[in-house]
Amino acid sequence: MSNFSLLITNWYRQNGRNLPWRQTTDPYLIWLSEIILQQTRVDQGMAYYEKFVRHYPTVKDLANAQEIDVLNDWQGLGYYSRARNLHFSAKFIQNELDGKFPQTFKEILGLKGVGKYTAAAIASFAFGEVQAVVDGNVYRVLSRVFDIDTPMDSTAGVKEFQKLADELISSEQPGEHNQAIMELGALICTPKPVCEDCPLTEMCLARAKQTITNRPVKSKKTKVRNRFFHFKVFSDQGKTLIEKRTEKGIWQNMFQFPLEEFDTNDNSAISSLRDNQSRESAEIIHVLSHQRIHTVFHHYPFLPEERKEHWIEIEHEKIQDYPLPRLVDRYLEENTID
């Protein structure tokens, strides 16, 4: 075992958080936790993990669930493609693999929505396979300890970091090693690191060279797309209209008020949405990883005679029976439909 691995696993045994998905080797539960924790903080993900374990204790329960229920349970977490992929893969495991969760890194990688990081995490935590994880926390720790200035988001960087992680991983305790390095990145070697509590201070090159704040290096800036959403909130006698988002992209298969999307916030473009009976909300900006959604809700005190085929008329109070994007749900927490 490398000195690096020894130091971090000793530290982890004493300082690692006691999280529920660390108390199991059931690959299904580990997979659930890993998908929930992608782009979600542990404190926020915990309640969702517990809810999913309660509602769908086995892969069979998840496979047999209706997609609308799975999306409803996911509501508030965002990035709904994760929930759809979970459900899709549960059905695949149940129907194509006789309910047996795949057992190797390679096979796990075949599940929809599972990338190299998640496959390595499940394979090492559940089956003790020697597969090193490389996630944002690992990039930070390795770039600092070894003072690596290759951009982590370049092809060369991805290869270099993976190679280094593969060299460092313990072949005796790969799962614990992976947990330890990620935990160190989450608790100690954070963007503002707490070096005095770190087990790697002696060997940390970035600390010695005072390059910590410049590690890891990133080459690209994420391009952000601006989108302009205008929701039409019709209301009459306790009824409103909603529609299902069927197109690929954000919020697929979720429900929303009838939407018109524009590629500009130019006032003249949206003038057709205004009439003397309508009122509108202030603009709400919802930030996703690659998109900024500028949203206005237009309220109309009537239901239109002319309707699109896919619009569904429902009672106001039934709207929470449908999986809604967090943006819409949040708006309804503070505003009534009429």
Ligand code: SF4
């Ligand atoms: S010494 Fe500081 S910078 Fe280096 S690995 Fe530890 S916490 Fe990170």
